[in-house]
Amino acid sequence: MRSPREYSEADVRIRPNSRGSRPRSKRRPDHADAIPALVIGLDRGRARLLTDDGVAVVAMMARELGRAAVVVGDRVDVVGDTSGASDTLARVVRVHERRTALRRSAEDVEGAERVLVANADQLVIVTALAEPEPRPRMVDRCLVAAFDAGMDALLCLTKADLADPEEFLSAYTSLGVSAVVTAAPGAATPSDITGLAELRAAVTGRMSVMVGHSGVGKSTLVNALVPQADRAVGKVNVTTGRGRHTSTSAVALPLPQGGWIIDTPGVRSFGLAHVDPDSLVHAFEDLGAVAQDCPRGCTHTADAPDCALDDWVDSGRAGAVGEARLASFRRLLASRTSSD
Structure with a gap:
């Protein structure tokens, strides 16, 4: 019987590594040449930005950030093609620390919160005094969200030509919440809207978020404050008393006198499970x-x-x-x- 062969290392064939032998580095570039910008809109995983030089840029998210890394109002750093030319795409590589973050919980489920808007100074809560009827508890919840975020709150009451605002305002007098009362009976131009000058003064020079139910007149006010905004204006359903959603995503709009208005989609709930x-x-x-x-x-x-x-x-x-x-x-x- 033949004795079994003894093997040595010389008998083992080492296959070359087709991917190369150099280990992958975990170091990331510091992007020292990145340009700061403001997120003014989001659309299907792409961010619309305005650089500090005033150039409008479309950008994707860096892989390490993830697609949902930013919200409207975020300050970011961007690299790549920042020329703003048609069909160009830059890349967001950093998100700055947020000064404020307006959050909402989904169905009041703890841990299911999401940030709606970042770095805003003021929450403008738009509610109609009639058609549709005001919903004080919704207003209360928006106030809680504003206070929790460290933002100022401003009540903006619309359709004052249909109902007296005093009774509604009395519930918020002790809280010291500022208020603006407006009316736009068949308004065709901004000059026809009473109270618009007071609202404009309250938002000029600040970053303000406007929230409210559909049909309360929010888009009408946005179009009056920012004439080129061209936000769709909805009607109130006479059967349900509710408005139809006209804004589908948040967008930041520059005010002519300085500052920003962030218009948000009409909301029907504002979960607060995240608030301590x-x-x-x-x-x-x-x-x-x-x-x-x-x-x-x-x-x-x-x-x-x-x-x-x-x-x-x-x-x-x-x-x-x-x-x-x-x-x-x-x-x-x-x-x-x-x-x-």
Whole structure:
């Protein structure tokens, strides 16, 4: 019988690596030549940008960022073809830190939140006084979202020719929320809209987000503020009392006198599952200072045990104004989980 052969390393054939032997580097380029820009729109995975030099650019996302890395209002750095010429495509390689982020939860499911707009200074909540009827709980929820994001809030009441605004405004007086009242009965030109000058003054020089139900007149106001916007204007369904969605995606529009308006699609819900009650109370300086004496984990609701806000009112230190502000705050707090 033949003895088994003994093998050595010389008998093993080493196949060459067809991909090369140099290991892949994890280092990424620093893109020192990247150009800063503002995201003014999104469309099917592409971002529409305006560079700091005023050039309109279309860009894709760098692979490491992902397709959903940016929202309207983001400041980004972009490389590639930034000439703005037709059929050119640049690439977003960095997203700057956000100053503010307006968020909304889907169906009030915790963890399902998404950022709607970044870096805005002010949330303009547009609601009609009639046709369709105002929905105060929706307004409350928008206010909560604004306070949570660290943004100022402005109530913009439309169709004041159809209903008196005073009763509606009285619910927000104690919160110190600014308001503008407008009316556009058959308005054909911006000069026919009463209250437009006050609204223009409130948004000029700022980045403002406009939100509201379909049919409340939001697009009419946007077209008046930005004549070249040409946003579609919808009608209210006489059967349901609801408007038809006319804006399909958020878009940032430059104001002639300076600043930006971000027009958003008409909303029918504004989930707030992501909002922490403790962070909300600190949006109100006086209430937040008192709430520091609350026990750990206090929900600040009317049935919360040993809530320092109740002691503040019961002792008389809050006064009538403080008591009204606490009642309004608790109404906002309850709106986090109520249907609108």
